[in-house]
Amino acid sequence: MTKTNPGRFFEDYQIGQVIRHAVPRTVAEGERALYHALYPARHALYSSDEFAASCGLESSPIDDLAAFHIVFGKTVPDISLNAVANLGYGEGRWLRPVWPGDTLRAESQVIGLKQNSSGKSGVVWVRTRGLNQMDEPVLEYVRWVMVHKRDPEAPAPETVVPDLAAAVPAAELQLPEDLNFSDYDFDLAGEKHRLADYELGEKIDHVDGVTLEEAEHMLATRLWQNTAKVHFDATHRPDGRRLIYGGHIISLARSLSFNGLANAQMIVGLNSGAHANPAFAGDTVRAWSEVLDKAETDAPGVGAIRLRLVATKGDSSRFSLKGEDGKYLPDVLLDLDYWALMPL
Template sequence: MTKTHEGYFFEDYRVGQVVRHAVPRTVGAGERALYHALYPARHALYSSDSFAQACGLSAAPLDDLIAFHTVFGKTVPDISLNARANLGYAEGRWLAPVWPGDTLTASSEVIGLKQNSNAQTGVVWVRTTGRNQRDEAVLSYVRWVMVRKRNPEAAAPEPVVPELSDAVDPRDLVVPAGLDFGSYDFDLAGEPHRLGDYAVGETIDHVDGVTVEEAEHMMATRLWQNTAKVHFDATQREDGRRLIYGGHVISMARALSFNGLANAQMIVGLNGGAHASPCFAGDTIRAWSEVLDRAETGAPGVGAIRLRLVATKERGGGLRGADGKYLPHVLLDLDYWALMPI
């Protein structure tokens, strides 16, 4: 009997199935240091204990996307090891800060299945929850993945396509206990712009760019214990190129967005997202943001800003062509909520 795991294929999933993912991961200050080395991340709340304490927290939590990547990485062997593509995200909420020393685990429930017309692949929808060592939920999100079939002749399941919200209601966003921007230090944060300084419809060019290197993206993907074959094994693609993990693009774009959005401190909601085009080593990632909405929260001095973050692999505006499809230079289209001082 074989002792190796080839991953799940489309016909292995059932709606309602719950998968507990291996392996628990204790995260610490090392993850923060390496994350900030891999990406130009500079948001003050995640960089400085004293800044975080002045905002009512006990210390600086780990970056929101460290939590996302760690939880996501747990799911890969069971959900996307045999994936053709990670298609999208919805209904994501950060439910509690992750602190150095926390141990994260993850589980996923299959909430939808639909075989594609080619009978070679199908789409799997899962709702993933990350928990800490106290069994407290720290993160929840839905994603859908195109997964290969082991046997194209296998019977197709009855299609179940979940109904998902277009956006997380700002009333459902979770503000960390104690967070207070009433005495927020804009000088130390790096920019003077408050929530009221941003207008719905405004776009911000984040100016800078970073060229992706093979070594860095593979190091990042290993850091998150993401085992997807296409990120490491060049023989998995006909063009012989390793595909950059989409989360690497998300973190790079988020870090680049500091220039113009330095006070969008904490990501607390993920409304939707699409990896529009593949990214490869040698591509230069640039980013721009569009302000979609603003909202109040119940925390002192804390507002929420809804942003569309777009990553591209060359200069130039535009998102979609006349046919409604993403333009070839667009890598990422991400819709999220962040907390910002009022």
């Protein structure tokens, strides 16, 4: 009897199927230190207990994207172990902060299936929830991933493509209890810019660049327990190169966005996201952002800003995204649309 698990292939998924993912993970302070070592993460709310307390929180929570990576990593053995590529995200919401000492687990429901025309792979849509030790949801999101078929001759399932919202409505964003930016310290945060200083359509060049290192990517994927073969096994791709985990690009771009968006403190919504092109060690990543929307919230002094975050590689021209054919330019790595909380 075979004891090992080869992972699920496209024909193993069924609409409505619920998957409870192993293994729960208790988050410690070391998680934050490693996250800040991997990325130039400097947002004050996640760096200082004192700054977080001045904003109404009990202490500094774990970075929102670190929590996302932990939950995401739980899903990989069941959803994307045999992936060709992770394609996109939508309808994401952070529902409550994750604190050191919390234990996170994840569960997913299959909500869409579509076989590719080649018959060799298909796209799987899942809605994933991360829960803490009290079974309280801490975040939820939809993602879709292209997965190999075990048997190319296996019959195609009925096509079901979920109808996803273009954006999470601002009124549905969940803010941490007691969050208060009334006494926000702009000097300690690093910039003076508040929500009112940003204009719709404004584009911000985040200036800095970081060259991807194989060692950092490998450490990141192991930290999040992401076991997708394309990130570890150089023989798994025809070109013999290990694909950089898309979440690594997300966190790197978000960290680079500090220069110009230092006060976009908490990520609370993920409207959409696409990994436009693959990234490999040696690529130099830069980032720019576009302001898409702004909204007020019920929390004192707290507003919400909707941002498009774009990561590119090389010395690409600033603010370029798609060509005349409507397809992403080859130097675009990431196109992410999210909501963050910012002082009014």
